[in-house]
Each structure stands twice: as structure tokens, then as C-alpha cells.
Amino acid sequence: MKFTIMINEGPYQHQSSDSALQFARAVLAQGHEIFRVFFYHDGVNNGSRLSVPPADDRLLQKEWSELSKEHDLDLVLCIAAAQRRGIMDASEAERQGLDANNIIEGFHISGLGQLIEGGIQSDRTIVFGD
Amino acid sequence: MATKKFMFVNRKAPYGSVYALEALEVVLISAAFEQDVSLAFIDDGVYQITKGQNTDAIGQKNFSNTFKALGDYEINKLYVEKESLEERGLTQDDLMDLVWEDEDDDWAEKPSIIMVNRSEMADVMAEQEVTLSF
Amino acid sequence: MAMLHIVNKSPFEKVSFRSCLNHARAGDSILMIEDAAVGALDGTSFSDKLKTAMADKSVYVLGGDLTARGLSEDRMIDGVKAIDYAGFVDLTVENETTQSWL
Numbered sequence: 001m002k003f004t005i006m007i008n009e010g011p012y013q014h015q016s017s018d019s020a021l022q023f024a025r026a027v028l029a030q031g032h033e034i035f036r037v038f039f040y041h042d043g044v045n046n047g048s049r050l051s052v053p054p055a056d057d058r059l060l061q062k063e064w065s066e067l068s069k070e071h072d073l074d075l076v077l078c079i080a081a082a083q084r085r086g087i088m089d090a091s092e093a094e095r096q097g098l099d100a101n102n103i104i105e106g107f108h109i110s111g112l113g114q115l116i117e118g119g120i121q122s123d124r125t126i127v128f129g130d
Numbered sequence: 131m132a133t134k135k136f137m138f139v140n141r142k143a144p145y146g147s148v149y150a151l152e153a154l155e156v157v158l159i160s161a162a163f164e165q166d167v168s169l170a171f172i173d174d175g176v177y178q179i180t181k182g183q184n185t186d187a188i189g190q191k192n193f194s195n196t197f198k199a200l201g202d203y204e205i206n207k208l209y210v211e212k213e214s215l216e217e218r219g220l221t222q223d224d225l226m227d228l229v230w231e232d233e234d235d236d237w238a239e240k241p242s243i244i245m246v247n248r249s250e251m252a253d254v255m256a257e258q259e260v261t262l263s264f
Numbered sequence: 265m266a267m268l269h270i271v272n273k274s275p276f277e278k279v280s281f282r283s284c285l286n287h288a289r290a291g292d293s294i295l296m297i298e299d300a301a302v303g304a305l306d307g308t309s310f311s312d313k314l315k316t317a318m319a320d321k322s323v324y325v326l327g328g329d330l331t332a333r334g335l336s337e338d339r340m341i342d343g344v345k346a347i348d349y350a351g352f353v354d355l356t357v358e359n360e361t362t363q364s365w366l
Contacts, residue, residue, distance in 0.1 A: 026349035112159040119260035127364040252287040261363040
């Protein structure tokens with residue numbers, strides 16, 4: 001079965017990113033397919049590579065990034081939500097005339113249409129948020 | 131592309147958090163995909179479509195007028211739950227007059243707001259294929 | 265169509281859980297995750313509400329969210345099923361649609 005997962009909260013502030021990560025791993029472990037993971041609202045903060053939690057805490061952004069590498073996941077940060085919150089890839093930073101980018105490997109930035117397309121193309125769409 | 135029944139469920143008041151505004155942005159994008167779109171306003175979500183919103187004193191943009199544009203994008207099924215209004219001391223008169231123009235009926239103006247009771251809302255929710263909550 | 269309702273708010277803090285119960289239909293399933301897991305306990309001011317819903321709906325809790333909050337499964341309302349993330353995935357497959365009560 002094909003899944004799209006929507007994540008609406010940033011890491012650490014709320015459990016939803018942890019829950020979604022556990023859920024995504026379980027989906028893949030059962031042989032299902034993840035069509036797309038779409039990060040919206042503060043969820044776009046899951047795509048920052050500049051997080052440095054204490055050494056004994058999990059690094060959620062890296063866990064998503066590694067899961068993506070392992071399973072070739074399509075991790076999409078909403079462009080409008082990302083721009084509001086200062087999450088930038090290199091080309092977007094350049095286009096906006098900014099001096100830095102901060103997106104972690106495995107994520108990419110795209111439009112809200114990707115969420116709707118995910119809903120259309122997937123058998124199940126599951127929302128995690130606050 | 132296939133057509134699915136999408137429902138956007140709004141349960142939060144506007145301005146106190148960004149959910150209402152960013153939910154509306156998703157709704158507007160969905161129009162481009164020609165899906166069968168419905169909106170549900172329950173609990174504090176009913177405050178999103180009250181009339182006379184004025185944000186001058188809080189430093190945020192008043193986005194309530196965007197709801198009036200939804201009809202132009204053929205998003206014209208806005209289900210509002212009667213019990214949620216009543217619990218909050220509101221009636222339909224407190225809501226914006228949201229309409230759409232029916233091109234199959236000589237562009238007659240028709241209401242987009244559909245008042246339903248709780249069990250009717252549950253039935254509408256049960257018909258959906260993709261439910262996005264905000 | 266059967267629906268899986270996913271709740272993640274404590275019934276003692278927010279109205280989301282009550283709203284979910286008000287809109288779930290006979291034959292639907294309700295899964296408590298995150299802070300909603302505390303709703304699985306018996307002997308609370310909320311448990312009668314959940315028991316009423318259980319007459320025609322199946323109710324599940326993510327066991328890990330319950331134990332994380334220092335609560336053991338033997339304090340749960342009879343008939344609530346504790347599941348893990350694999351069980352969560354199964355529920356999303358068994359039900360045609362899902363709705364998250366954020």
C-alpha cells in the first residue's frame with residue numbers, strides 16, 4: 001500500500017515528528033511504500049542541518065535524512081512554510097539574496113501541490129501534528 | 131489525474147496560531163488539482179469565518195477575505211457545524227456571507243456555507259477519501 | 265467506509281478527544297497516541313465517556329506512549345487494546361480512511 005505522511009510540527013517542540021518517524025519506519029518494515037513525506041507549518045524545521053541537540057538526545061533531522069537515504073524517500077518541505085521560517089536550500093537562498101542555506105541532505109523544497117498530489121496518488125494519507 | 135474527495139478540517143481559531151492561515155493556503159492550492167474539495171468548520175474553527183474581523187491592533191494580516199474568494203475557485207462546500215456555533219454563542223448571522231456563482235444556472239449566486247448538525251457532519255466526514263486536519 | 269480516528273491530545277486538557285468521540289461512527293476505530301494515551305485509563309473522569317464509545321467502536325492505544333508516561337497497561341479500561349507501531353500501520357491499512365484530531 002502507498003502512504004503519504006504529513007508532518008505539521010517541528011522536532012523537539014512536539015512529539016509528532018518522533019511519532020511520524022516511528023510510523024514511517026513501521027510502514028517500510030511491513031513492505032509498504034512511502035510515496036512522500038510532506039513537512040508543513042513548523043514541520044519544515046525537520047529539514048534544518050544546523051540543529052545541535054545535547055549529545056544524549058536524538059538528532060531527528062539526521063534520522064529523517066538517513067531514513068531517506070536508506071529507502072530513497074521523497075522528503076518535501078513546503079516552500080511557503082520554509083521561507084517563513086528560514087529554511088533554505090542553496091538555490092532558494094541565492095534567489096532570495098540570502099547569505100546562507102541550511103537544508104539537510106535528503107530533503108528538498110517544493111510547493112504545496114506536492115501534498116495534494118500525495119493525497120491523490122497514495123492509498124492512505126496520515127497527518128501528524130498538534 | 132484522478133479525482134478524490136478531499137476534506138480540510140478546521141478546528142482552531144485564526145491568529146492565535148498559524149494553522150488557520152496555512153490551512154487556507156493548502157485549500158487554495160488544492161483548487162488547481164480539480165479535486166472534490168470540502169471544508170469542515172468545527173469547534174474553534176468556526177471563528178475563522180466570522181464577519182467583521184479586524185486585525186489592526188495585533189499586527190497580523192486579516193486573511194478572512196480570502197474565504198470569500200474560494201467560490202471563484204469552485205470551492206463551495208463549506209460545512210459548518212451548528213452545535214459548534216451554539217456552544218460558542220454564535221449563529222449563522224455572525225458568519226461571513228460566503229457565496230459562489232453557479233455557471234450552470236446563469237451564474238446565480240448561491241451560498242457556500244452548508245449548515246449541518248453533528249451527526250450530519252460525521253456522515254460528511256465518513257464520505258471523504260483524504261482528510262487533512264489543521 | 266470505516267475510519268481510523270487518531271487522537272493525540274489528553275482529554276483532560278483539550279476538547280479534541282471529545283470532538284473525536286462526537287464524530288466517530290459505529291464501526292470506526294479510535295487510536296490514542298502521544299498525550300491521548302492517558303485516556304486509556306480506567307477510573308478517570310473521562311473513562312465512562314470512552315466506555316460508551318466502545319459499545320460500537322474499537323479503541324486502541326499506542327502502548328509505548330502509555331508506558332512513557334509511567335502508566336501500565338493493567339490500568340487500562342477493559343477492552344482497550346494496546347498496540348505498537350506495526351499495529352498502528354495495520355489499523356491504517358484495515359480502515360479505508362484516517363482522520364487526525366489535532
